[in-house]
Amino acid sequence: MYLLALETSCDDTSVALMRDGELLAMSTRTQLEHDATGGVVPEVAARSHANAIFPCIDDVLREANISLSDIDVFACTARPGLAPSLLTGTTVADTLALSLGKPILWIDHIESHMFANFLERETDEIRFPTMILTVSGGHTEIYLWRSLYEFEMVSQTRDDAAGECFDKVAKMMWLGFPGGAKIARLSAEFVNRATDDEKQLASKLFPRGLSGAELDFSFSGMKSAIKRYVDSIGEPTDADRERIAYGTEMAITDVLATKLIQAAEQHGVRDIALAGGVSANTRLKDMLTQEAMNRGWNFIAPKKILYSMDNAAMVGIRAYYEYIKNPK
Numbered sequence: 285m286y287l288l289a290l291e292t293s294c295d296d297t298s299v300a301l302m303r304d305g306e307l308l309a310m311s312t313r314t315q316l317e318h319d320a321t322g323g324v325v326p327e328v329a330a331r332s333h334a335n336a337i338f339p340c341i342d343d344v345l346r347e348a349n350i351s352l353s354d355i356d357v358f359a360c361t362a363r364p365g366l367a368p369s370l371l372t373g374t375t376v377a378d379t380l381a382l383s384l385g386k387p388i389l390w391i392d393h394i395e396s397h398m399f400a401n402f403l404e405r406e407t408d409e410i411r412f413p414t415m416i417l418t419v420s421g422g423h424t425e426i427y428l429w430r431s432l433y434e435f436e437m438v439s440q441t442r443d444d445a446a447g448e449c450f451d452k453v454a455k456m457m458w459l460g461f462p463g464g465a466k467i468a469r470l471s472a473e474f475v476n477r478a479t480d481d482e483k484q485l486a487s488k489l490f491p492r493g494l495s496g497a498e499l500d501f502s503f504s505g506m507k508s509a510i511k512r513y514v515d516s517i518g519e520p521t522d523a524d525r526e527r528i529a530y531g532t533e534m535a536i537t538d539v540l541a542t543k544l545i546q547a548a549e550q551h552g553v554r555d556i557a558l559a560g561g562v563s564a565n566t567r568l569k570d571m572l573t574q575e576a577m578n579r580g581w582n583f584i585a586p587k588k589i590l591y592s593m594d595n596a597a598m599v600g601i602r603a604y605y606e607y608i609k610n611p612k
Contacts, residue, residue, distance in 0.1 A: 292373030293365030359603030
C-alpha cells in the first residue's frame with residue numbers, strides 16, 4: 285500500500301511517501317521568510333505552502349519512481365495548526381484524493397508527533413501505558429498513552445508553550461527565528477567556557493513556575509522574568525547571551541523533565557516518551573535518559589531530529605496505523 289501524506293500546519297511544507305509503515309521518500313521545505321518578523325505570519329505561511337507543496341509532491345514521486353495514480357491512500361494534517369496553512373494542505377489533499385477516487389485520512393497534528401516515535405521502530409518497541417510529553421512552539425502537554433489508539437491528556441500549559449518561550453527569548457536577544465536551536469547552541473558554548481560556579485549560578489537565574497505536585501505548565505512568568513533580566517543589562521554582550529541562553533534552557537528543560545517524571549509517578553507508569561519540536565533538545569533528552577535510568581524505566585524519543593520537527597513522515601505513520609485499524 286502506497287500512502288501519500290501532507291503536512292502544512294505551520295511553516296514547514298512537507299510531503300512523505302510511505303509503503304505500508306516504511307518511509308520511502310520525504311521532501312520538506314522550511315519557510316525562511318519569518319526570520320524577518322520574528323514569528324510566523326499566517327498569510328505569508330499559506331502563500332509559501334501553496335508555492336512549495338506541488339514541488340514537494342513531485343520530489344517524492346520522482347525519488348520513489350511512481351506516479352500519483354499508484355497512490356492507494358492520501359493523508360493530511362487537519363488540526364491543530366494555523367488555519368490558512370492547514371487550508372492549503374487539506375485543499376490539495378482533498379482535490380487529489382477526489383480526482384483519483386482514493387480514500388483520504390484527516391490526521392491530528394499532536395497524535396502525529398506522538399506516532400513519530402514509531403518511525404524506524406517496530407510496534408512492540410513502545411510499551412503501553414507510556415507517559416508522553418508533546419512539546420513544541422505551539423503546544424506543551426502530557427498524555428497518558430494507554431494503548432496504541434487511546435490517549436488521555438493529563439496536563440497542559442496554562443499560557444505559553446515551551447517552544448514559544450525559546451523563540452521569544454531568542455527574539456529578545458536579536459537571535460532570529462526559530463529560537464530553540466539558537467538558544468541550545470549558545471547554551472552549549474556557555475557550558476564549554478564557564479566554570480562550575482558560573483554554571484551553577486546561571487542555572488538558577490530564572491523561575492520555574494507551577495512547582496510542587498502541580499502537573500500543568502506555565503511559561504509566561506518565566507518569559508517575563510527573562511525579559512526583565514535582559515532589559516536590566518541593556519544590549520547583551522556575547523557572554524551575556526550565552527549565560528541567558530544557558531539559564532533559559534536549564535529552566536525550561538528542568539520544568540519539562542520534572543513534570544513528565546511526576547506525571548509518570550502519579551499514574552504508576554514506568555515508561556516515558558518525548559514528541560514534538562522541543563524533543564530535539566539534547567539537554568532535555570539527556571536529562572530524561574538519566575532520570576529513566578535511575579528508576580529502571582524505559583525512555584524513548586524520535587529516532588532522528590528530523591522526526592521531532594514538523595514533517596510529513598509522522599503524518600504518514602499515524603495514517604498508516606489508522607488505516608490498518610479501519611481499512612477503507
